[in-house]
Amino acid sequence: xxxxxxxxxxxxxxxxxxxxxxxxxxxxxxxxxxxxxxxxxxxxxxxxxxxxxxxxxxxxxxxxxxxxxxxxxxxxxxxxxxxxxxxxxxxxxxxxxxxxxxxxxxxxxxxxxxxxxxxxxxxxxxxxxxxxxxxxxxxxxxxxxxxxxxxxxxxxxxxxxxxxxxxxxxxxxxxxxxxxxxxxxxxxxxxxxx
Numbered sequence: 001x002x003x004x005x006x007x008x009x010x011x012x013x014x015x016x017x018x019x020x021x022x023x024x025x026x027x028x029x030x031x032x033x034x035x036x037x038x039x040x041x042x043x044x045x046x047x048x049x050x051x052x053x054x055x056x057x058x059x060x061x062x063x064x065x066x067x068x069x070x071x072x073x074x075x076x077x078x079x080x081x082x083x084x085x086x087x088x089x090x091x092x093x094x095x096x097x098x099x100x101x102x103x104x105x106x107x108x109x110x111x112x113x114x115x116x117x118x119x120x121x122x123x124x125x126x127x128x129x130x131x132x133x134x135x136x137x138x139x140x141x142x143x144x145x146x147x148x149x150x151x152x153x154x155x156x157x158x159x160x161x162x163x164x165x166x167x168x169x170x171x172x173x174x175x176x177x178x179x180x181x182x183x184x185x186x187x188x189x190x191x192x193x194x
Contacts, residue, residue: 011049044082095114
């Protein structure tokens with residue numbers, strides 16, 4: 001059974017929130033205002049999924065065992081009254097609310113949360129630099145040489161025709177090769193050069 005893109009993003013966001021909160025607070029949230037704010041952010045994506053009411057109770061029991069029954073009831077009622085479009089928090093807004101730094105995002109791999117200390121351009125530049133490094137590693141693993149090493153071993157860099165006192169073109173012609181070979185195709189009395 002395939003899931004929608006929205007559901008996949010919700011699950012990924014929930015996983016990122018759990019990772020962040022485990023790193024910051026451990027297995028239970030603190031019994032203070034910060035702990036309640038963290039719990040609110042954790043409950044928002046849970047409330048948009050299937051069997052939301054049961055899962056909301058489970059999350060509260062797991063993450064905030066110190067919360068009494070009345071406070072739990074009021075918190076769940078408040079979340080259920082909140083419109084769905086408000087419960088779907090954007091990545092940038094969540095990063096600002098939780099004050100996620102770029103270092104924390106990289107270390108914990110919180111890809112669905114945008115760090116508050118980077119601009120969109122800086123984030124794009126970082127993404128491009130990481131892609132270039134990944135591609136470079138992939139090419140090295142496939143056996144390609146770095147550009148400087150390749151050019152150092154090339155015939156053009158050595159210039160053997162100068163030692164023989166001839167032009168580059170003459171040297172290639174006498175070897176029986178040329179820097180660019182011309183391939184001819186014959187097709188019904190027409191000659192096409194490629």
